Amino acid sequence: MAQKPKVVVTRALPQTAQRLLDAESGLEIVQWPSEQPCERPWLLEHSKDAAGILLMLTDTCDEKLLQAAGGNLKVIASFSVGTDHVERDALKKRNIRLGYTPTCLTDAVADLTVMLILMAQRVGGEAMRKVLAGEWPQMPWSPLLMTGPQIRSATVGFLGFGRIAQATLKRLLPFGISGAIYLTSKPGQPVRDDHFGLIKEAYIPIEPAKDWKQLASESDVVIVGCALTPSTKHFVNSEFFAHMRKLSVLINIARGPIVDTDALVKALEEGQIFGAGLDVVENEPNIAIHHPLLKQPRCVLVPHIGSATIETREQMATESVRNLLAGLKGEAMVNEVEL
Amino acid sequence: MAQKPKVVVTRALPQTAQRLLDAESGLEIVQWPSEQPCERPWLLEHSKDAAGILLMLTDTCDEKLLQAAGGNLKVIASFSVGTDHVERDALKKRNIRLGYTPTCLTDAVADLTVMLILMAQRVGGEAMRKVLAGEWPQMPWSPLLMTGPQIRSATVGFLGFGRIAQATLKRLLPFGISGAIYLTSKPGQPVRDDHFGLIKEAYIPIEPAKDWKQLASESDVVIVGCALTPSTKHFVNSEFFAHMRKLSVLINIARGPIVDTDALVKALEEGQIFGAGLDVVENEPNIAIHHPLLKQPRCVLVPHIGSATIETREQMATESVRNLLAGLKGEAMVNEVEL
Secondary structure: OOOOOEEEEOOOOOHHHHHHHHOOOOOEEEEOOOOOOOOHHHHHHHOOOOOEEEEEOOOOEOHHHHHHHOOOOOEEEEEOOOOOOEOHHHHHHOOOEEEOOOOOOHHHHHHHHHHHHHHHHOOHHHHHHHHHOOOHHHOOOOOOOOOEOOOOOOEEEEEOOOHHHHHHHHHHHHHOOOEEEEEOOOOOOOOOOOOOOOOOOOOOOEEEOOOHHHHHHHOOEEEEOOOOOOOOOOOEOHHHHHHOOOOOEEEEOOOHHHEOHHHHHHHHHOOOOOEEEEOOOOOOOOOOOOOHHHHOOOEEEOOOOOOOEHHHHHHHHHHHHHHHHHHHHOOOOOOEOOO | OOOOOEEEEOOOOOHHHHHHHHOOOOOEEEEOOOOOOOOHHHHHHHOOOOOEEEEEOOOOEOHHHHHHHOOOOOEEEEEOOOOOOEOHHHHHOOOOEEEOOOOOOHHHHHHHHHHHHHHHHOOHHHHHHHHHOOOHHHOOOOOOOOOEOOOOOOEEEEEOOOHHHHHHHHHHHHHOOOEEEEEOOOOOOOOOOOOOOOOOOOOOOEEEOOOHHHHHHHOOEEEEOOOOOOOOOOOEOHHHHHHOOOOOEEEEOOOHHHEOHHHHHHHHHOOOOOEEEEOOOOOOOOOOOOOHHHHOOOEEEOOOOOOOEHHHHHHHHHHHHHHHHHHHHOOOOOOEOOO
16 A cells, blocks of 8 residues: 655644645645644654645745655645745756645735724824723813824825735725825836726726826825835835825835835824824834834834734635645646746 | 804814804804813803804803803804703703704714724734734734634624614625624614615615614624614623624724623623724723723724714814804704704
8 A cells, every 4th residue: 555645734724724634534644733833843854755745934945845855745835925935946946836825815905904094094093092091081072182084085096006905995985085096017007907897997086106206195095015026125215205195194015115114203203194004014023112113103003914814814724725735636726836 | 333243162173164263254252262171160251142152062051051141142053963961951942043063974983983893803902002012023923813803794783774874884895795784773674764875776685683683693793873862771781792793893883881881891701702893982981091891902992083083073163163153144054953
């Protein structure tokens, strides 16, 4: 009898995904037992002779791991949208396939984007902190107490206008926004993909900006939703903030380094913009308690929870398992990286 | 030359409203100069012989004030949605008209409702607090870290289904909710007013619940949006929570006493529901730092900021001035209470 193919899984998985994996009786499953990250020596040791590895953002997939695994390895299934933790070339030269889970989190991230816009406009962070600090009893009502700009009639500007940005725009329409502008790598040109038919059926203007200055100066809400590349690093810098409206808010749900944090702190301090809502920030997660951003009352910062819904994480886990099994069987993955 | 009619204004007003008032050259305007509440002795003293008074929620309009004002008084213009601070009978017997500003805050409150739903589902309060406490660097990623239920496919239940509730539903449709149910004072009966044509054009079920048990047990999001009356006080109590879903959230944007706070704390502590998002709470604003609700990590509480947008407060102020002027001139008000 042939030996069962071995698969290594670097984390305890959510229920549905775990059941799907456990149902595969033809595999030898070696699994790190905790929801906390797997230790590197454990991974190197147990990967020996594995046919497949299901791993996380927190596990580096490099030459060393591939050598430890040896010649049986057919597939890496990464439970992640990004694949920066995987050395693609090393996989390619060994003909190892790479699966990932980029598509199922659109809704979860778009939902969080709307939450951050409203929190930034409606002074939500400061409001919560005052209540928690027991200050509510000493806050006499006054006409402009705790007020912020209303989203009705806002022009919403998108840096990057892909699937998540368009899903966000779709959600914002019934709030009564007056228009949307977007800037992509091809300024002034309409985007190719109209993922939800918004542009075709638009009853408000949805138009490409001719340059970043137009986007910065005409938007009441600026949403950073583009990829991080050498040309987008610190794209939102002090010059950008100088062009933004005094009552505008900046939202970043993409990658931290696209926004220059020092410039953001200065823009908030000097009232160049009204507020900010961030799911990501430079050097995350290393944001210590004395970080200057945390002193800004109008900045709402959450710890990269864009895709953190039970349903989405279950689906990402399930798709990772499907990718792993497809890789072993030589079948089509849900999403495969072209190496 | 006849003396100019005197009007008393109990607060400094936002700019647009102040300008509108100041443009009335035919009036003697006596105005409390600050954005903080007017002192009662000042109001009693200066109201003597006034023809009109523009006042706030924080000013009581009772027999004593009306007697202090005397027989010239024609109009009370209240900068507020509620009129609990005004003794209606005392006005009625003197034929004094009462203006208020109930209609212009629908959008602002509906926006805040969506913010509170997302904050409650996405563990937003806890997420912000952990970052502010400097805990992000010590939070290793795991598949279900900081996850909450997703709004996609949710059934949204409304206690009360008036204008604000329907404006909220309108905003929630593109989030992919699967249906809405509502409970009014006439259980099982369709609502009369379809403010935004949602029911007529519905592509998801929008239906009356037959009783509170159906609403509690079938909703993933319960939104309290009804008036406070003797029959709605503590309507959401321990029995109600016992029927709610474990992953559901409770939102209150109406009046604090509709929800039994002790029962809510217990429901959160025991995991009967997933979270809560509150703009109002019993005994507000007297929520001191040791209040048990503030110890609940899954409870997001903001200090009654539903209408707190710059635009809405400007509009409320402007409408108050219009009501005041209309009352003096015997013209139609923007909104008048039928006494």
